[in-house]
Amino acid sequence: MFSFSSLFRKKDAGDQLLSEAIKNIFGFKPRNLALFKLAFRHKSLATPGTNGFRHSNERLEYLGDAVLGSCVADFLFKKFPYKDEGFLTEIRSRIVSRQNLNALSRKLGIDKLIQTNRENQTIGTSILGDAFEAFIGALYLDKGYRFTYNIIVQKIIHNHLDLEELVAKEVNFKSKLIEWAQKEKHEIEFEVAEETENSKKLKIYLVNLLIDQKVIASGKDYSIKKAEQTAAARAWDILSITGPSAENTEQ
Numbered sequence: 277m278f279s280f281s282s283l284f285r286k287k288d289a290g291d292q293l294l295s296e297a298i299k300n301i302f303g304f305k306p307r308n309l310a311l312f313k314l315a316f317r318h319k320s321l322a323t324p325g326t327n328g329f330r331h332s333n334e335r336l337e338y339l340g341d342a343v344l345g346s347c348v349a350d351f352l353f354k355k356f357p358y359k360d361e362g363f364l365t366e367i368r369s370r371i372v373s374r375q376n377l378n379a380l381s382r383k384l385g386i387d388k389l390i391q392t393n394r395e396n397q398t399i400g401t402s403i404l405g406d407a408f409e410a411f412i413g414a415l416y417l418d419k420g421y422r423f424t425y426n427i428i429v430q431k432i433i434h435n436h437l438d439l440e441e442l443v444a445k446e447v448n449f450k451s452k453l454i455e456w457a458q459k460e461k462h463e464i465e466f467e468v469a470e471e472t473e474n475s476k477k478l479k480i481y482l483v484n485l486l487i488d489q490k491v492i493a494s495g496k497d498y499s500i501k502k503a504e505q506t507a508a509a510r511a512w513d514i515l516s517i518t519g520p521s522a523e524n525t526e527q
Contacts, residue, residue, distance in 0.1 A: 291309055291313075294309065294312065294313065294316075294389065295309055297385070297388075297389060298312060301384050301385055301386075301431075302427055302431050303431060304419070304423075304427070306414075306418055307418050307419070308417070308418050311336070311414035311417055311418050312411065312414045312415075312418070314331060314332070314333055314336060314410075314414065315333050315336050315340075315407065315410035315411045315413065315414040316333065316386075316389045316390050316391055316407055316410070316411070317331070317332050317333050317391050318332060318333065318390060318391060318392035318393070318403055318406075318407070319332040319333070319334055320392050320393035333406065333407060333410035334406075334410075335413075336409075336410035336411075336413035336414050336417075337406045337407075337409045337410040337413065338413070339412075339413035339416065339417070340408075340409035340410050340411065340412035340413030340414070340415075340416070341372075341409045341412075341413075343412050343413060343416045343421070343424060344372055344409060344412045344428065345368070345372055347421075347424060347425045347428045347429070348368050348371050348372055348428065348433075349364070349368055350425065351425075351428070351429050351433065352364050352367055352368055352371075355439075360497070361496065361497075361506065362495060362496075362497050362502055362503075362505065362506035362509075365495075365506055365509050365510055365513075366449070366505070366506070366509040367442060367443060368513070369449070369509045369510070369512060369513040370442050370445070371433070371437065371442065372513065373512075373513065374402065374405045376437075377404070377405035377408045377409065378402075378404040378405045378408075380408060380432065380436060380437075381404035381405065381407060381408045382404065383436055384408075384432075384436065386404065386407055386408055386411060387404055387407075389407075390403060390404070390407045412424065412428070415427060448505075449505060449508035449509045449511070449512045450466075450504055450505055450508040452508075452512060453485075453508050453511060453512060453515075456515070457487065462487050462488055463486075463487070463488050463489065464485070464486070464487055465485075465486045465489075466483055466484070466485055466486075466504045466507065467483065467484050467486065468481055468482070468483055468500060468503075469482045469483065469484045469494070470482035478498055479498065480496060480497070480498060481496065481497060481498070481499065481500045481503045482494060482495075482496045482503065483495050483496070483497075483500060483503035483504050483506075483507050484507065485504070485507040485508060485510075485511045487511070492511045492514060492515075493507045493508075493510035493511040493514060494507050494510070495507030495508070495509075495510065
């Protein structure tokens with residue numbers, strides 16, 4: 277016989293399992309569990325809200341993307357005090373790349389927490405990275421920036437990323453972008469937008485990267501080649517998030 281009390285017990289049990297899973301993975305208990313339930317709800321299971329709005333993890337993903345990028349940039353800035361902007365941009369791009377977030381989701385067990393309509397949507401790689409970012413967004417809203425920063429650094433970067441390997445790994449983002457552009461039939465161009473001198477009379481080049489005649493990213497360095505690589509790294513970071521075609525070229 278159906279009873280509302282049994283339904284509530286099932287919901288409570290599910291909430292308890294989610295809370296325990298988060299504690300086991302990250303070492304804390306959520307205050308507002310509803311945020312984390314939403315973070316793991318794919319749009320295929322979005323629930324209707326007011327004014328036709330459907331609740332899924334997409335808004336939290338947007339927020340988490342920004343918070344994650346800020347925390348990683350903060351960490352790298354302090355970790356490498358003598359490295360230039362180009363280096364910091366490239367390493368940040370490697371850490372927050374869709375490929376890396378997908379792998380982290382599986383490694384941490386986030387893939388087991390995602391709620392999706394399997395009849396219409398399998399858990400593909402983009403869903404894993406999206407849920408990871410949505411989790412970061414929920415964490416930020418629930419615990420604040422400093423707590424989120426500590427979780428990202430202590431529980432994720434230190435425990436699950438080989439930073440030395442990431443730094444040592446050579447990635448030619450310019451070549452990757454050119455390959456992607458050729459495959460997807462886009463026009464790509466690097467142009468020197470500005471040439472200045474610093475106090476020591478050394479030339480500094482600002483290079484814009486254009487895709488289909490639209491500026492996507494820029495890079496600045498003492499050589500045109502390095503400025504192009506910085507611009508390419510930034511563009512790849514953008515395309516790996518907003519352009520599924522770019523994501524498919526990652527190996």
